[in-house]
Amino acid sequence: MNATRTVISTTDLTKTYGMGDASVVALDHVSLEVQSGELVAIMGPSGSGKSTLMNILGCLSTPTSGEYCLDGQDVSGLNKVELAGIRNTKIGYIFQSYNLLARTSALRNVILPLVYDRSHKHTREEWEQLAKDMLERVGLGDRMDHQPQELSGGQQQRVAIARALITDPVMIIADEPTGNLDSHSGEEIMKLLLKLHDQGATIVIVTHDPVVAQYTQRVIHLKDGHIDSVVHNSQRHPLAD
Amino acid sequence: MAISIRWYITVNAIHWRIKKGTMNIAEVMRISWEAVGKNKVRSLLTMLGIIIGVAAVIIMIAVSNGTASAIASQITSLGSNLIFITPNFTRNGPATAAQTGTGLVFTDAAAIQQSVPNVAGVSVEQGTTETVKAGAVSLSSISILGTLPDFPTVRSMTVATGAFFAASDQNNKTKVAVLGPELAQQLFGTADPVGQTVQVGNFYLDVIGVFAPKGTVGSVDYDARLYLPLATVLQYYTPSRFARFLGQRVQTIYVTVANPKLMSDTIDQITLLLDQRHGVSAATPDFTITTQQNIISTQESTTAAFRSLLAWVAGISLIVGGIGIMNIMLVSVTERTREIGLRQSVGATPNDIRWQFLSEALLLSIIGGLIGILVGVGGSWLFGAVGTMKTVVAPSSIFLAFFSAAAVGAFFGFYPANQAALLDPIDALRHE
Numbered sequence: 001m002n003a004t005r006t007v008i009s010t011t012d013l014t015k016t017y018g019m020g021d022a023s024v025v026a027l028d029h030v031s032l033e034v035q036s037g038e039l040v041a042i043m044g045p046s047g048s049g050k051s052t053l054m055n056i057l058g059c060l061s062t063p064t065s066g067e068y069c070l071d072g073q074d075v076s077g078l079n080k081v082e083l084a085g086i087r088n089t090k091i092g093y094i095f096q097s098y099n100l101l102a103r104t105s106a107l108r109n110v111i112l113p114l115v116y117d118r119s120h121k122h123t124r125e126e127w128e129q130l131a132k133d134m135l136e137r138v139g140l141g142d143r144m145d146h147q148p149q150e151l152s153g154g155q156q157q158r159v160a161i162a163r164a165l166i167t168d169p170v171m172i173i174a175d176e177p178t179g180n181l182d183s184h185s186g187e188e189i190m191k192l193l194l195k196l197h198d199q200g201a202t203i204v205i206v207t208h209d210p211v212v213a214q215y216t217q218r219v220i221h222l223k224d225g226h227i228d229s230v231v232h233n234s235q236r237h238p239l240a241d
Numbered sequence: 242m243a244i245s246i247r248w249y250i251t252v253n254a255i256h257w258r259i260k261k262g263t264m265n266i267a268e269v270m271r272i273s274w275e276a277v278g279k280n281k282v283r284s285l286l287t288m289l290g291i292i293i294g295v296a297a298v299i300i301m302i303a304v305s306n307g308t309a310s311a312i313a314s315q316i317t318s319l320g321s322n323l324i325f326i327t328p329n330f331t332r333n334g335p336a337t338a339a340q341t342g343t344g345l346v347f348t349d350a351a352a353i354q355q356s357v358p359n360v361a362g363v364s365v366e367q368g369t370t371e372t373v374k375a376g377a378v379s380l381s382s383i384s385i386l387g388t389l390p391d392f393p394t395v396r397s398m399t400v401a402t403g404a405f406f407a408a409s410d411q412n413n414k415t416k417v418a419v420l421g422p423e424l425a426q427q428l429f430g431t432a433d434p435v436g437q438t439v440q441v442g443n444f445y446l447d448v449i450g451v452f453a454p455k456g457t458v459g460s461v462d463y464d465a466r467l468y469l470p471l472a473t474v475l476q477y478y479t480p481s482r483f484a485r486f487l488g489q490r491v492q493t494i495y496v497t498v499a500n501p502k503l504m505s506d507t508i509d510q511i512t513l514l515l516d517q518r519h520g521v522s523a524a525t526p527d528f529t530i531t532t533q534q535n536i537i538s539t540q541e542s543t544t545a546a547f548r549s550l551l552a553w554v555a556g557i558s559l560i561v562g563g564i565g566i567m568n569i570m571l572v573s574v575t576e577r578t579r580e581i582g583l584r585q586s587v588g589a590t591p592n593d594i595r596w597q598f599l600s601e602a603l604l605l606s607i608i609g610g611l612i613g614i615l616v617g618v619g620g621s622w623l624f625g626a627v628g629t630m631k632t633v634v635a636p637s638s639i640f641l642a643f644f645s646a647a648a649v650g651a652f653f654g655f656y657p658a659n660q661a662a663l664l665d666p667i668d669a670l671r672h673e
Contacts (some may be wrong), residue, residue: 055667058586060585060586060666060667061667080590080591081590081591084585084588084589084590084591084593085588086591087585087586087587087588088587088588093586093587095583095670099579099582099583099670101580101583101584103279104275112584112586112587113581113588114592115268115272116584116587116588116589116590117588119602124267124268144269163587167588197421
């Protein structure tokens with residue numbers, strides 16, 4: 001990784017739900033930047049607005065006001081179809097509950113985002129090879145034909161990570177990636193994310209788990225819809241070094 | 242109007258998306274195929290309505306087609322270009338004040354033969370019923386038909402054994418009879434009836450021939466009748482009291498036309514001749530002229546009404562099948578809300594989701610339609626082979642049923658597909 005560039009840049013990001021007196025401000029003038037190759041955690045108690053921020057950063061919803069530039073492109077005013085395109089090409093998701101398609105092989109699960117790729121970067125013939133590469137990268141080269149119900153929680157989350165990587169996104173958003181896992185499997189997943197980080201991936205982890213946050217370089221604390229504090233980790237988790 | 246505009250826009254949007262190659266059509270079909278295949282029992286139950294609907298359309302049309310073609314072929318086999326003349330009243334004795342004319346008499350037939358051009362043959366029929374006995378067998382209420390020697394020619398009937406009676410039998414009022422094959426079998430079993438004697442009413446008749454099988458046309462069973470010389474019937478079975486003055490009354494005169502193109506002209510001439518002979522005005526005739534064509538078109542309009550009724554019934558069962566598909570698709574959308582959220586999060590647009598569910602509904606109804614065609618064609622064949630019903634599967638009914646099924650799938654699949662497409666990705670992902 002040579003020159004870093006700004007992947008996320010938000011200015012006065014605000015999201016309100018409802019109208020008039022009944023309106024609730026979920027996000028209140030949040031401005032932040034994330035550079036490429038960074039590993040960042042967003043923390044905060046429930047109701048702090050971290051889910052709202054994650055949804056906007058993940059292009060699943062749009063801000064009421066303010067600007068959001070993703071990879072140099074202003075995405076705050078895009079319509080549903082355009083947002084779907086951004087999600088497909090620029091963002092990889094990792095969910096707490098993995099969200100794999102049931103009764104579908106690991107390989108087909110990893111291929112899923114390519115199905116919706118409008119740029120046709122890869123031909124259908126290349127899909128399978130690409131998915132195999134991704135599964136090997138997350139250490140599941142020998143489980144490609146297994147269906148989710150035949151895999152452990154940790155393995156399922158690895159499939160989800162391979163799925164997030166397949167479109168070569170500019171950033172990965174992980175929503176409580178270890179939330180459903182025991183501590184050992186959770187540690188394995190964090191090790192994998194660290195490895196991807198070392199390979200240059202930009203990763204934003206949304207969590208309430210301080211142990212998980214310890215792996216990251218920077219922790220953004222949210223409270224009542226605004227940034228409460230930003231902590232640069234001087235004392236990172238031993239595995240992170 | 243608003244709907245058609247909206248439909249136009251949708252169709253164009255779909256067309257545009259296909260052209261742009263947004264999402265691989267093959268991939269959409271693969272996803273749908275997988276979704277249908279993953280729930281085989283449910284898919285089959287969903288398709289059941291469509292299967293029954295399509296099969297019903299095909300079988301019902303095949304049955305009514307078979308009936309129609311059986312009727313048509315029987316009527317044509319009786320002799321083509323036929324004109325039937327029947328009297329408007331058949332009372333014995335002189336006409337009352339309300340009745341004008343003499344009614345149809347035997348000599349009318351000869352007059353038509355002599356003076357109307359374009360007439361190939363004339364046959365007269367006089368029917369009655371009598372008890373028929375042969376040996377120990379006694380059959381009551383058997384139809385007796387008195388007719389002329391050219392009856393087999395006019396009505397395209399073949400004598401299987403023996404011969405039909407000749408002009409001399411007619412002139413001499415000979416007591417002879419020709420049997421329908423069914424009647425012959427009932428009276429004499431396997432023995433040859435020719436040369437034997439039957440007792441018809443109070444008189445003994447010699448059997449001189451047996452017809453080849455002809456079957457039933459309309460309500461008339463041609464094989465269960467007894468054929469006698471007309472003069473014999475008039476003399477012994479239906480004597481009219483004033484025959485000496487008015488002529489022998491008859492029930493039907495058949496005329497075959499030489500050139501069918503001049504049919505209406507021939508009818509006009511016969512009408513004029515009979516009006517004149519009976520002394521009636523054209524406004525109050527004492528006879529009715531019907532053609533073979535009239536009978537066929539009456540039959541056709543009856544079967545057409547029957548057919549459209551069946552089409553409605555089958556159409557309703559298709560709609561019920563469509564509602565079944567819509568029901569299951571709505572359940573499926575609810576069940577797979579998280580999957581929809583996931584697909585949206587990895588880049589599926591509302592149209593991609595809409596397509597996925599619409600194609601699933603289409604696939605269900607198309608597979609249902611294909612199975613329905615198999616069941617329908619097989620069922621029609623079975624009906625024809627096992628029952629007495631004749632069935633003719635119309636290729637057009639297969640297309641009609643299949644495309645109706647597809648249209649039903651598209652129509653009833655659209656609402657659930659739209660519900661899926663309009664889901665908010667965040668809500669969908671959070672759905673439990």
